Amino acid sequence: MSKLSDLVRSPVTRAVIALLFVLILGGIFNADGSFFKWGTHRDMLRHISVFGILACGMTLVIITAGIDLSVGSILGLAAVLFSLFTIQLQWSPWIAFAACLMIGAACGSLSGGLIAKFKIQPFIATLAMMVFARGVAKWVSGGQKISTAVLQQDGTYQYVEVPGVFNFLNSKILNENIAVVTLIFLFCILTCWIILAKLRWGRHIYAIGGNEEAARLSGIPVTATKLLAYGLSGLFCATAGICQAAQELQGDPEAGMTYELTAIAIVVIGGTSLMGGIGGIGLTFLGALTIGYLEKILSINAVGEASRLMLTGVIIIGAVLFQKFRK
Amino acid sequence: MRIRLLYIYLAAVLSVTLCITGCGGGNTSSEAGSADEPASQWTIGMSQCNLGEPWRVQMNQDIKNAALDHPEIQVIFKDAQNDSLKQRSQIEEFVSAGVDLLIVSPKEAAPLTPPISAAFKQGIPVIVLDRRILGDDYTCFIGADNKRIGKAAGQWIVEFLAGKGKVVELKGLMTSTPGQDRHSGFRDGIKGSGIEIVFEADMKWLEPQARGEMESALARFSEIDLVYAHNDPGAHGAYLAAKAAGRDRDIRFVGIDGLAHEGQVYVKQGILSASFEYPTGGKEAITTALEILAGKEVDKEITLMSRVYTQNNIEAGGEWIK
Numbered sequence: 187m188s189k190l191s192d193l194v195r196s197p198v199t200r201a202v203i204a205l206l207f208v209l210i211l212g213g214i215f216n217a218d219g220s221f222f223k224w225g226t227h228r229d230m231l232r233h234i235s236v237f238g239i240l241a242c243g244m245t246l247v248i249i250t251a252g253i254d255l256s257v258g259s260i261l262g263l264a265a266v267l268f269s270l271f272t273i274q275l276q277w278s279p280w281i282a283f284a285a286c287l288m289i290g291a292a293c294g295s296l297s298g299g300l301i302a303k304f305k306i307q308p309f310i311a312t313l314a315m316m317v318f319a320r321g322v323a324k325w326v327s328g329g330q331k332i333s334t335a336v337l338q339q340d341g342t343y344q345y346v347e348v349p350g351v352f353n354f355l356n357s358k359i360l361n362e363n364i365a366v367v368t369l370i371f372l373f374c375i376l377t378c379w380i381i382l383a384k385l386r387w388g389r390h391i392y393a394i395g396g397n398e399e400a401a402r403l404s405g406i407p408v409t410a411t412k413l414l415a416y417g418l419s420g421l422f423c424a425t426a427g428i429c430q431a432a433q434e435l436q437g438d439p440e441a442g443m444t445y446e447l448t449a450i451a452i453v454v455i456g457g458t459s460l461m462g463g464i465g466g467i468g469l470t471f472l473g474a475l476t477i478g479y480l481e482k483i484l485s486i487n488a489v490g491e492a493s494r495l496m497l498t499g500v501i502i503i504g505a506v507l508f509q510k511f512r513k
Numbered sequence: 514m515r516i517r518l519l520y521i522y523l524a525a526v527l528s529v530t531l532c533i534t535g536c537g538g539g540n541t542s543s544e545a546g547s548a549d550e551p552a553s554q555w556t557i558g559m560s561q562c563n564l565g566e567p568w569r570v571q572m573n574q575d576i577k578n579a580a581l582d583h584p585e586i587q588v589i590f591k592d593a594q595n596d597s598l599k600q601r602s603q604i605e606e607f608v609s610a611g612v613d614l615l616i617v618s619p620k621e622a623a624p625l626t627p628p629i630s631a632a633f634k635q636g637i638p639v640i641v642l643d644r645r646i647l648g649d650d651y652t653c654f655i656g657a658d659n660k661r662i663g664k665a666a667g668q669w670i671v672e673f674l675a676g677k678g679k680v681v682e683l684k685g686l687m688t689s690t691p692g693q694d695r696h697s698g699f700r701d702g703i704k705g706s707g708i709e710i711v712f713e714a715d716m717k718w719l720e721p722q723a724r725g726e727m728e729s730a731l732a733r734f735s736e737i738d739l740v741y742a743h744n745d746p747g748a749h750g751a752y753l754a755a756k757a758a759g760r761d762r763d764i765r766f767v768g769i770d771g772l773a774h775e776g777q778v779y780v781k782q783g784i785l786s787a788s789f790e791y792p793t794g795g796k797e798a799i800t801t802a803l804e805i806l807a808g809k810e811v812d813k814e815i816t817l818m819s820r821v822y823t824q825n826n827i828e829a830g831g832e833w834i835k
Contacts, residue, residue, distance in 0.1 A: 229728040
């Protein structure tokens with residue numbers, strides 16, 4: 187008996203139950219059987235991947251008892267830069283990858299540095315980065331989407347081929363059964379799992395979130411760990427930005443607007459505590475599936491925008507309340 | 514030691530970021546530097562409600578290009594970043610700076626009517642672009658008619674599909690007037706035909722959203738003949754979804770806006786069957802402004818004509834719709 191109640195109390199079980207609840211909803215409102223087709227699930231996984239990648243970095247940051255509001259903007263910046271590098275400047279994709287990931291990590295560590303060294307609150311530091319990175323994205327792109335139509339000096343447009351890397355990232359592999367971006371998402375989940383569960387860094391991240399002062403006194407490098415968490419978050423944002431650009435076949439400086447909210451919702455619905463110290467990447471994965479299925483079910487049933495927003499709000503609150511009652 | 518390493522690291526990443534973004538920015542952004550040119554005879558203030566949308570970036574570009582041919586005018590641009598109150602104070606700034614003429618593309622009618630009205634009453638001619646204000650305290654309104662464009666798109670689709678077919682409608686934000694008008698105009702245009710709307714969803718003008726909604730439509734309906742999206746990015750997103758499902762050859766796509774670097778390109782590439790132009794009116798605003806400044810009478814209302822771009826006429830520069 188006590189084993190069973192332990193099981194029900196565990197956050198993973200709670201997250202699975204929330205997901206199952208949404209899946210049952212999908213089974214009931216299956217839109218003439220569309221919900222039972224594999225294609226629907228594959229498309230859901232593709233759609234949620236970018237948000238999921240953002241949520242990976244967000245999980246690391248939230249476990250340190252921080253928050254990262256800049257994820258959407260860094261995504262936009264990376265999307266613009268990646269398109270600029272590969273489409274307009276015709277760089278090799280590998281150099282473009284490296285450059286975008288570096289800039290993403292730089293943006294993240296910059297906010298991390300402000301938070302760790304200068305004791306600026308995470309909310310404020312990443313809010314500033316959110317505004318700043320969006321500004322850089324708009325400035326670099328001149329406010330226009332960076333697409334395969336390249337503006338020439340004389341005001342006409344010249345069209346270039348879509349770089350192969352875009353088509354690859356935008357494709358599905360394994361007999362068209364899974365999108366490449368979904369695999370990237372799974373890879374990010376795996377990376378976070380290794381960091382959090384297998385490496386010393388992971389224990390440091392939990393320790394800081396649990397009690398920063400105690401962590402400092404026990405000799406944990408608090409500054410470096412925070413820098414790492416925010417830097418990794420920036421890195422994941424850049425990855426998500428590259429995926430976003432590939433799926434849109436262009437770099438939109440407005441891309442990722444309000445995505446930070448979805449990323450936070452994914453982390454919280456999974457059961458990671460905003461107070462820090464408690465949570466895990468597996469929970470975030472379950473949270474991503476829950477949010478993804480919820481959106482998909484509303485979409486295949488062609489639910490109107492107003493009802494969609496109200497239902498999403500109600501279900502998020504329901505899921506979080508459910509998580510809260512575990513103690 | 515560790516702290517020093519941190520500083521070195523931060524300095525390195527900062528300089529790399531600045532260098533790379535700086536190099537990228539140099540050749541893409543162009544500012545209208547007119548500080549060292551001879552003083553112009555007239556100053557025009559242009560208040561843009563939101564430069565976050567490519568279509569509005571295009572509007573400013575059209576104004577800038579049209580003004581280049583007229584050294585007697587100087588145009589100052591302000592961007593209200595989608596904030597009505599910010600736009601309000603920017604209009605007031607223009608008035609106190611004593612501009613000779615105001616061009617305003619207002620975010621919304623109610624909050625921007627008082628400042629525009631006040632400027633007009635002080636004797637500053639005002640051209641209102643694209644969106645209307647309340648009352649008639651302005652010199653001239655220039656804009657296109659979304660209802661008419663939606664209707665033309667509907668009629669074109671009826672003809673294109675020979676009177677019947679299954680259509681998906683991907684709507685722009687339905688709380689915005691362009692979204693409502695492009696919807697109702699379209700429904701007007703297909704009235705009485707055998708066109709059936711099998712799926713409709715609000716994609717909020719956003720391409721990734723449109724792609725997700727289209728995936729749902731594809732999962733649900735094995736037979737779709739055409740997608741009508743309220744803007745070209747929406748139609749493009751739908752195309753990407755269909756392409757990923759291997760159904761892009763069975764479905765036709767129609768969008769609205771027809772920007773030179775967006776809709777027109779998609780039509781040229783064969784992605785869209787048609788794109789309906791939603792003109793910015795930037796050029797017409799400058800022409801009208803020059804007439805007003807020269808003391809001529811202008812019409813209170815100028816409705817812009819728009820073109821349809823199809824694969825047959827794109828090389829010839831599109832075709833005017835009636």
